[in-house]
């Protein structure tokens with residue numbers, strides 16, 4: 001048994017080589033007409049060599065794309081042919097990534113021994129898992145809470161997907177007490193453990209899971225893979241695309257695990273609110289992602305759209321008020337662009353959860369400074385408190 005473990009560790013050590021994005025450029029573009037937005041959207045869905053950080057938005061604004069050195073001249077040529085306004089955000093992303101790892105390694109070498117997790121820094125998958133188990137075994141009880149860790153499924157590479165259930169009877173802070181007394185809370189800190197680990201060991205900007213999807217490419221965009229309106233809009237069917245939606249709805253183990261867990265918990269007493277947190281972009285979004293009849297023009301709105309939207313307004317306003325930021329709110333189709341196969345759409349469309357929300361946390365890069373973590377927590381916390389207060393009013 002020991003030999004098996006050792007060989008697995010060796011394989012992992014060989015595979016874990018940091019990718020530095022040397023010579024990669026990041027471009028900002030400012031489409032000034034619907035035609036230019038459509039051009040970029042088409043490019044996003046058809047050109048697997050482009051990684052869009054910020055998607056073309058029919059409401060205008062900035063579009064950001066990361067391009068590898070060998071594809072830059074083709075890309076720039078195509079954009080210039082359309083006379084699009086463009087600027088370069090990162091002349092060499094490699095410098096930015098190198099700096100990130102240097103700072104990260106320095107901070108980690110200074111981390112006090114015995115600390116399981118650092119809430120002001122990024123933690124590894126192993127640290128998050130160890131922390132969750134320690135909550136279950138001792139930390140929660142010390143706070144008068146009851147915590148339970150559950151393995152809700154496996155990833156392609158065989159890792160556990162862990163969910164934490166938090167229940168309490170009383171607490172010190174009255175707001176926290178009310179929130180925990182009124183609801184059972186379930187957390188899945190890492191939906192995509194293989195991809196998360198890959199962003200720590202290999203490529204910091206990796207987005208998808210890690211299942212091999214063609215002879216040369218890996219990964220399905222799990223937020224395009226859910227089994228509701230699967231594969232219809234704003235997705236790519238090309239395995240090498242960052243927006244690849246998979247071979248079929250819920251083809252991926254991670255998607256299946258999360259869907260099954262949502263179904264299970266919803267069957268216990270009904271899920272009141274489901275939030276699927278993403279990064280980045282200061283957006284508080286809710287269903288639907290699709291357009292009417294998938295016509296690509298008019299965004300579909302649910303029958304209870306006003307309920308969802310007004311709750312999003314209350315929540316986003318409280319977030320904004322915390323650190324004076326700006327947050328878009330509304331259906332994901334209207335706020336960004338049409339997409340299908342997202343977690344929020346699936347949970348509402350299939351499981352009938354009334355409030356399903358997809359927040360895109362603060363930032364203007366997938367790699368954010370650790371100094372943003374506490375600020376992000378503070379504003380989201382205020383948003384959640386306001387959201388719960390509003391729901392409370394509606395239920396009484």
Ligand SMILES: [Zn+2]
Pocket residue numbers: 223278279280360
């Ligand atoms: Zn997202």
